[in-house]
Amino acid sequence: MKKVKIINGQIITPYRIIKNGTLLINGHQIEAIEEGDIEAADYELIDAKGNYVSPGFIDIHIHGGGGHDFMDATEEAYLKIAEIHATYGTTAMAPTTLTCAKEDLLKAIDLYKSTNAKNTKGAQFIGMHLEGPYFALSQSGAQDPRYIRNPDLEEYKEVIAYGAEAIKRWSVAPELPGAIEMGKYLKSHGIIAAIAHTDAIYEEVLEAVENGYSLATHLYSAMSGVTRRNTYRYAGVIESAFLIDAMDVEIIADGIHLPAPLLKLVYKIKGPDRIALITDAMRGAGMPEGESILGNKDTGLKVIIENGVAIMADRSSFAGSVATTDRLVRTMVQMADIPLVEAVRMMSRTPATIMGVENTKGTLTVGKDADVLIFDENINIKTTMINGTVVYSSADFV
Template structure:
């Protein structure tokens, strides 16, 4: 099937193309043109002067639309994928929380099943295991009952049971964590530091042993800290100092206010920053009571002021952001140009996850993951591998 998207401003890795044309065939981009193309037998989509960009890639998301990946059902996986596609996400990395091993293994099995049946939402890029190897003092909303040090017998069993693990987050200062990082690196799995008390010397050693991504920078990690009157650079400053380390940020404007969004952008630049939602089940839902993690044994939270909070309101408990909100925040709060904001939610996360040859830019030969949005970053259409999965005002296009 051919699809022609025209009359829009194309955002390519190199330039803006006003009144450009994007031609899609068999799920791939086959032409990116400055002029209108006369194509027969194509479904035509009029972009109506809006922006046409690569689909958004969210590499850290727990849920949405009232569902969580830890719910233990295929329905939850598929509903989350469809929910986030409405906000421009065309690919995502389902993320777990600390849990019992049997629940984790069940979630990994469900991933395989849901991945095969996921035809109406954002594509899955593999699982992200967030925990359970964390520093207890930096656990945030992670359940303390399941937090522990890396155990080779355990993680080798998990890795043997599933080939779908794409990234794993852990605190690198824990006993056994460096060996764990090397194990992940050998298997081509992204090792990320998270929920950690590590200081610069420990982060640098972790980086040398495979940890090349900082999970939700600032959240669940130390900044400058004192130990016996001496100051140490925390994980935040370490991520800034290590040029080759990538960072992800929850750019909802709440987890990180405007000054911090500006600071991260100024130091790391768009090629090292991935915007993430870290969304829990309440994303795309009205405010009120919700549950972080599994409905069976998850944590009760309150959604208000655009964020999920612990019931006593002492800490955030995950975001309810959607991908288009991240772009909007970076433009409006951090004063980042639109192409760079888009890069941080497309090309950069694609590279981090090792799918840059297939996704992340409007380039001939890549998957036709495309999003059309207006100047306020309201999503008009989302296409996943050339299939329309969302239209704000369904028209079906016109056939020529």
């Protein structure tokens, strides 16, 4: 088993930074963390050169990158997406689908299963996130309206049975007929029920939370806020997520989907232990700006990447982000004035907890997986290590 000793690092723990720290890795796991030097013979030495040493970033909502999308339905797409995002600090991810036909969902599950063991050079897969197709048509956003429908009991039972070991999360509009029953079913099978692309009001969200729903998918995007019906005002999903302490939220912290004041507001109300930063990245992440496609490369929607975001071809709305996880942390620190330790927590420990992998991932803790990053004060990734193996080092750091 390979042994690695990282020295001269500013080691980020969930609550503080250990100055001039040393981290030992034995095989796939973290063996020791201390301030100063640790006597250790026969260890490969990595000098962090005063940079930060951080837990790997965990992205629980991601569609693509590097010119590929998980809906392309190819092994190459799955593996290349994992590899390109590892260069930006992502060490674990939840491959995410889009609204589609049942046959395409089953195909996506097949590819997840076939590529999981082959994924040795990129961010690890920690379970699939099915985004749709059970959404409110009025909040479709960039989801293809051709496939949006109400929850179908026989359909989702079949999909879950087919992907029992793969599916870890399903995003649904809770106000739809059959959505409450679906939430109960998801929870009974250990699958996270998330609220997304919805026009629900507070009373509907509260009922959903009482019946299994626990997470708000990309807060503010494609969901209701305060609405007026027949003179009376009703709190929407956004306000519900703030009011219900037990709800976790995820935010696309690229600085464009949510400007600085909203990033600060979410942080102030929910706190870092209830917020997961997500990229929601489509195939344009890590690619030049210009025309692109959201979803399957042959049948997806044409979009435009400009000014650091993907937008619909008619420029009517956003069409997903092109963010990478390093950019999310950088945005929270530099734009939203969030302490680095807490920005990193929202990109590591909190998403690990939401996905139920906190016993092995999410913090630099003795006994956990050696998913480790080295980055500078501007969150430029210098080294990415997954399970004790370096999968990326920048040219200026080797």
